Each structure stands twice: as C-alpha cells, then as structure tokens.
Amino acid sequence: MLEKIKGLFGATDMTVGTPWKKIVAFTAPMLIGNIAQQLYSTVDSIVVGKYVGDNALSAVGSAAPILNLLLVLFVGISMGAGILVSQHFGARQREELSKTIGNCITLTAIATLIIMGLSLVVTRPLLEMLKTPDSIIDWCHSYLLILFLGSVGSAYYNILGGILRGLGDAFSSLVFLLVATVINIVLDILFVAGFDMGVAGVAWATIIAQAVSAVLCFLRLLKLTDVFDLKPKYMKLEKKVSMGVIRLGLPSGLTQAIMSLAMVLVQSLTNSFGEQFIAANVIVMRVDGFAMLPNFSFGTAMTTYAGQNVGAGKYDRVTKGAKQGTILAVLTSTFLTGLILIFGKGLMGIFTDTKELVELSRNMMGIIAAGYIAMAVTQSLSGVMRGAGDTLTPMWISIVQTVVIRVPIAYGLVYLSKSAEYPQGRQECIFISLLISWLMGAGLTTLFYFKGNWKKKAMGRIAAKTEA
Numbered sequence: 001m002l003e004k005i006k007g008l009f010g011a012t013d014m015t016v017g018t019p020w021k022k023i024v025a026f027t028a029p030m031l032i033g034n035i036a037q038q039l040y041s042t043v044d045s046i047v048v049g050k051y052v053g054d055n056a057l058s059a060v061g062s063a064a065p066i067l068n069l070l071l072v073l074f075v076g077i078s079m080g081a082g083i084l085v086s087q088h089f090g091a092r093q094r095e096e097l098s099k100t101i102g103n104c105i106t107l108t109a110i111a112t113l114i115i116m117g118l119s120l121v122v123t124r125p126l127l128e129m130l131k132t133p134d135s136i137i138d139w140c141h142s143y144l145l146i147l148f149l150g151s152v153g154s155a156y157y158n159i160l161g162g163i164l165r166g167l168g169d170a171f172s173s174l175v176f177l178l179v180a181t182v183i184n185i186v187l188d189i190l191f192v193a194g195f196d197m198g199v200a201g202v203a204w205a206t207i208i209a210q211a212v213s214a215v216l217c218f219l220r221l222l223k224l225t226d227v228f229d230l231k232p233k234y235m236k237l238e239k240k241v242s243m244g245v246i247r248l249g250l251p252s253g254l255t256q257a258i259m260s261l262a263m264v265l266v267q268s269l270t271n272s273f274g275e276q277f278i279a280a281n282v283i284v285m286r287v288d289g290f291a292m293l294p295n296f297s298f299g300t301a302m303t304t305y306a307g308q309n310v311g312a313g314k315y316d317r318v319t320k321g322a323k324q325g326t327i328l329a330v331l332t333s334t335f336l337t338g339l340i341l342i343f344g345k346g347l348m349g350i351f352t353d354t355k356e357l358v359e360l361s362r363n364m365m366g367i368i369a370a371g372y373i374a375m376a377v378t379q380s381l382s383g384v385m386r387g388a389g390d391t392l393t394p395m396w397i398s399i400v401q402t403v404v405i406r407v408p409i410a411y412g413l414v415y416l417s418k419s420a421e422y423p424q425g426r427q428e429c430i431f432i433s434l435l436i437s438w439l440m441g442a443g444l445t446t447l448f449y450f451k452g453n454w455k456k457k458a459m460g461r462i463a464a465k466t467e468a
Contacts, residue, residue: 014305015312019321020328023301027328029174030165031297036174036181038289044202045286047188049351054279056199057351059139061282062271065263066126066144080104080249083386085163086307094228096241101163101221102234103241108159112152119148130268133275139199146200150207153214160217165304167227169220176216184209248391262402266410270430276357277427283351283361284368284431291333291340291372298329299379306387315455318384322449326380333376337369360427367431371438378442381449390454397448401441409433 014022049057088097123144127137147154157180161173184205191201221230270281302325309318340347348361382394410433414425 014308015314015317019305019317020324023298023305023321023325024328026304027297027301029171030300031294032174032178034293034297035290036177038293039181039185042286042289043185043188044206045282046351047192047202048199049279050353051192052198054352054354054357055136055275056139057282058133058275058278059136059199060143060202061285062127062130062132062136062267062278063140063144063147064282064285065267066123066130067147068263080245080247083248083303083307083389083391084244085167086304086387087311087389089167089227089308089311091311098228098230098234099238099241100245101228101230103237104159104163104245105156106235106237107242107245108155112155115151115155116149119145119151123148126264130264131271133271133278135275136278143199143203146203147207150204150211153207153209153211156214157210157217160214160221164217164220165300167224169224172220173213173217176213176220179216180209180213183212248389250391254395258399258403262407265407266430269410269414272424273427276360279352280357280360280364281430283348283357284364286351287340287344287347287361287365288368291336292375294332294336295329295372295375295379298325298332298376299383301325302380302383303387306384308387310388318388318455322381322384325384326377329376329380330373333372337372341366341369364428364431367428368435368438371435374438374442378438378445381445385449385454388454393448393453394445397441397444400444401437405440406433406437409436 014026045057045060048060084100085097088100124141127140127144132140157173157177161177164173187205187208188202191197191205195201197204224230270278302322305321305325306318309315309321344362344365345358348358348365351361352358378397382397385391385393410430413429413433417426417429418424
C-alpha cells in the first residue's frame with residue numbers, strides 16, 4: 001500500500017501499459033487539482049457575493065478578462081515547458097531535461113517582472129475602455145493590482161506544476177494545490193468577513209495561497225534527482241533551449257492572448273447590459289469553470305501522453321491513446337453537463353440570494369450546456385497535436401473559433417435583436433454565440449487531427465534529433 005502511494009508522487013512513464021488506464025491515472029489527480037485551483041476564483045466570488053453584495057461579485061468577474069490578458073506570458077512558458085519536458089523525459093534525455101527546467105525557471109522570473117510593470121500602466125485604462133460601471137471600477141482596479149503585483153506565486157505554481165505534469169507527476173501538484181486552496185478559503189473568510197477588507201481581501205488571500213503552492217512545487221522538484229538535475233548552471237539562459245520553449249509555447253501564449261482580447265471585447269458588450277447581467281455572467285463563468293475542467297484535464301493529459309510517446313517514437317500508441325482519451329473525455333463531459341442542468345439553480349444560488357439573478361444565470365447556463373461535450377473533443381485532440389509538437393494548428397483553430405466566429409456573431413446577434421422591448425438587444429445572444437463557436441471549433445479540430453500534419457511534424461522532429 002505504501003509503495004502504491006509512493007508511486008503516485010513519482011514520474012509516470014506513459015510509453016508503456018494500457019493507454020486509457022495511463023490517461024485516467026494521470027487525469028484523475030490533475031482533475032482534482034484543477035477543481036481545487038478553480039476554487040480560488042469561485043470562493044472569491046462566493047465570499048464577496050455573500051458578504052459584500054452583488055456589485056462586488058460583478059467587480060471580481062469583470063476583472064477576469066484583463067487578468068487573463070496580462071498573464072499570457074506564463075501560459076506560453078508553461079505550455080512550452082510541458083511539451084519539451086515530456087518529450088525529453090520520454091526519450092530519456094537527462095541533460096536536455098535539466099536545461100529545459102532550469103531555463104523555464106529563469107524565463108518565468110523575467111516574465112513576472114514584465115507583468116508587474118505592465119499592470120501598473122494599463123490596468124485602469126483597460127477598465128475604462130471596457131466601460132466598466134462607475135459603481136464597481138474602483139473595486140476592479142484594486143483587485144487586479146494586488147493580483148498582478150503578487151503574480152510571482154501564481155506564475156511559479158503554474159510553470160513548476162506544468163513541469164511536474166510533463167514528468168508524469170500530476171499527484172504532487174495536486175496535494176500542494178489542495179493545501180493552498182484550504183489556505184485561500186480560510187483567508188478569504190478571515191479577511192472579508194472578519195477584517196472587512198472587501199474585494200481587496202480576497203485578492204490578498206489568493207496571492208498568499210498561490211505563493212505557498214509555488215514553494216511546495218519547487219521543493220518537490222528538488223527531490224527528483226533520479227530524473228534530472230536542478231543546478232544553478234542549468235538556470236543560465238541558453239538561446240537554443242529558451243527559444244525551444246518559446247517556440248513551442250508561443251502559439252499557445254498567442255492563442256490565449258487573442259482569446260483574452262476577444263473576451264475583453266465581449267466583456268465590453270456584457271457591461272452594456274448593466275450590473276445584474278454582469279453578475280449573472282460572473283456566476284455562469286464560475287460554474288463554467290468547473291464544467292470545463294474535465295476537458296482541460298484530459299487535454300493536458302493527452303499533451304503529456306503524446307509528448308512522451310512521440311519522444312519514444314511510438315506513433316501507433318499515440319493514435320490509439322488519442323481515440324481512447326477522447327472517448328473518455330466525451331463521456332465524462334456528458335455526465336457532468338447532465339448534473340449541471342439538473343442542479344443548475346442550486347449551483348447558482350451558492351453565489352447570491354437574489355432570485356432574479358439565480359434564474360437569469362440558470363437560463364444562460366442552459367444555452368451553452370451542449371457546448372461542453374464539443375469542447376471535450378476539441379481539448380483532447382488539440383492536446384495530442386500539441387504533445388506531438390504541432391502547436392500552430394490548435395492556435396489557428398482557437399483564433400478562428402474565438403475571434404472570427406464568436407466575437408462577430410455576438411455583436412451581430414445583439415444588434416439584430418434590438419427592438420422597442422430590448423433597446424440594448426437580447427442578453428442571451430452573447431451565450432448563443434459562445435455555443436456556436438464551440439461547436440464549430442470541435443468540427444475544425446477533428447478535421448485537422450485526421451488530416452495528420454501533427455504526425456508528420458513529430459516524425460520530422462525526431463528524425464532531426466537522431467541525425468544531430
């Protein structure tokens with residue numbers, strides 16, 4: 001029994017064994033970890049909604065698009081790190097693995113300083129550009145500044161957690177995140193309900209908890225001496241290594257940046273409907289965060305699975321695992337979507353006692369429910385392509401899905417639905433546009449997966465390494 005528990009904390013070799021069993025074993029702890037991470041923003045919303053009011057809930061939610069927009073550097077480094085780490089681990093390349101991890105730690109420090117500097121300059125202007133209501137703009141501003149200035153904890157947790165997952169160790173980051181989540185919840189209640197710190201209180205609670213999780217991840221990496229070496233010499237930036245991380249991570253970072261920018265544009269449209277709809281959108285997005293977690297978890301698992309097997313040259317195993325993993329993701333998402341539809345009102349009621357707000361949120365959630373099943377396909381197959389080294393295809397699909405499809409449809413439907421009864425247009429058009437974009441994105445991802453360019457790139461990259 002002790003050996004099994006110990007095994008959960010080690011690096012997992014996904015190049016052997018039954019594919020779906022390896023994928024499930026890797027996904028399960030990561031899914032629990034993602035749920036815990038989602039609790040950060042969810043608990044923030046619940047606490048301010050219950051103890052401060054609906055406007056405070058709107059403030060926390062309105063800050064999200066800007067927060068995501070400025071954190072894209074971390075997304076890129078994390079994705080590039082995960083892909084290279086999994087490939088080097090699968091190929092048993094200790095030296096390259098050590099250099100990759102060391103360079104990622106240094107790149108994260110640089111990215112953190114850039115984010116801190118940008119946040120001081122652009123946060124307030126962005127909030128004003130989005131036409132954030134005067135009643136909540138000060139709360140939004142203070143909330144964002146605290147999170148950005150304390151972003152070092154969040155940055156290093158995500159990067160180091162990504163490295164651990166690339167090594168096949170999703171369990172350690174899970175344990176550390178659970179510890180941090182408990183700290184966050186306790187501090188949320190203490191700072192807001194106890195010290196009456198309002199929106200700023202939940203921001204402080206978040207950055208303190210994230211810092212704890214980052215330290216724990218780093219201490220865990222220090223103990224994996226049987227897999228790689230974490231020495232100062234490997235933290236010195238090497239052009240080839242750092243550019244490799246950036247090259248693989250940049251498409252994902254750009255994708256996140258463009259998607260975040262699109263979300264900023266949609267947030268501007270959302271703000272035009274007033275505080276109540278902003279609050280309803282926040283509630284839906286918080287529940288959405290949990291509904292999407294299995295998809296993201298399977299997507300990350302497929303990236304690690306594909307990366308390790310590509311590194312080992314087992315292409316048939318990649319294809320077999322892709323099929324099994326996608327089926328598992330679809331079944332899981334279908335089950336979870338059913339639960340959300342059945343217990344929707346109860347979920348919405350956690351955030352607010354306002355009945356009209358609960359009803360509005362439930363109706364909006366019902367519109368996009370079917371889209372989660374489509375996203376299971378998108379995330380799983382995109383994960384396979386990324387793990388094989390083809391990060392450009394998922395990037396372009398995400399851009400088309402979000403920018404070319406979602407934003408124009410949202411503005412177009414709202415405009416066409418304007419009438420004497422609805423002078424601003426119908427609110428549900430925003431969520432209808434989201435559903436359409438998800439469905440079309442799943443179709444495009446499936447098409448390009450079967451086209452097989454990802455496999456050609458993987459074979460070419462391995463051949464190049466062999467010749468070198």
